[in-house]
């Protein structure tokens with residue numbers, strides 16, 4: 001962390017980047033860092049950029065409008081890139097190209113992260129936001145209510161509201177310190193989880209009624225073709241959380257959600273309840289993530305993806 005601090009102090013312009021299809025963790029960690037760095041170094045040029053739009057249920061965070069779309073970023077204006085919550089550089093989409101010639105700091109919590117940065121802070125903990133809390137402390141940046149709310153959202157996002165096995169006493173410790181500075185737990189959880197669009201509820205309903213179960217492998221899966229997504233009038237962030245919902249089935253151990261993309265590829269997400277390693281399965285499709293939560297993109301048809309997953313579970 002000392003080297004990270006030195007680099008930040010040395011450079012005059014910093015661009016923070018997060019992953020495509022941004023979630024509460026990449027946004028929470030990146031936004032807290034943006035607000036903190038701007039406060040501590042008012043004379044530096046500091047921005048946070050993402051390729052994709054902010055999901056509707058995250059827009060309530062204060063400072064969210066400071067995040068810039070990667071289309072509007074000129075790479076020549078920055079010397080240092082800090083990538084957050086991005087398991088590979090490619091995961092940042094268009095941002096990867098913008099930062100390719102910059103000095104890169106990689107701050108992440110995915111075990112599959114190959115340490116692609118010039119400096120890497122990769123720790124196997126609940127969330128990048130939990131890690132970012134420690135980074136901000138090390139940088140001696142006081143965490144205000146807006147930064148704290150962003151970090152808290154990251155914790156809630158990646159722990160399924162403190163329900164997953166990645167939660168440790170340290171996760172609660174960070175959550176507790178955030179509440180102590182005034183973060184409103186109930187408001188964040190309500191704004192984030194209980195704010196689903198009708199389209200999202202409809203997708204979920206479809207998933208719950210059409211999901212299939214492979215009892216020999218305790219695998220529950222659901223495939224949503226792109227045409228069905230369009231018929232419902234949904235967008236891809238309306239499919240968030242499906243993979244976590246279908247694994248609620250009591251006999252399942254692993255869930256697989258497959259979503260057709262407009263370009264004909266299929267995006268897969270997997271979850272595991274106990275010890276089955278879905279990071280390894282995602283790896284068969286050149287994806288990755290964590291042992292209990294991972295994802296991939298494939299050009300195979302959906303039935304072949306299911307076959308390959310079943311064979312390897």
Ligand SMILES: [Mn+2]
Nearest residue numbers: 025085128158
């Ligand atoms: Mn994360």
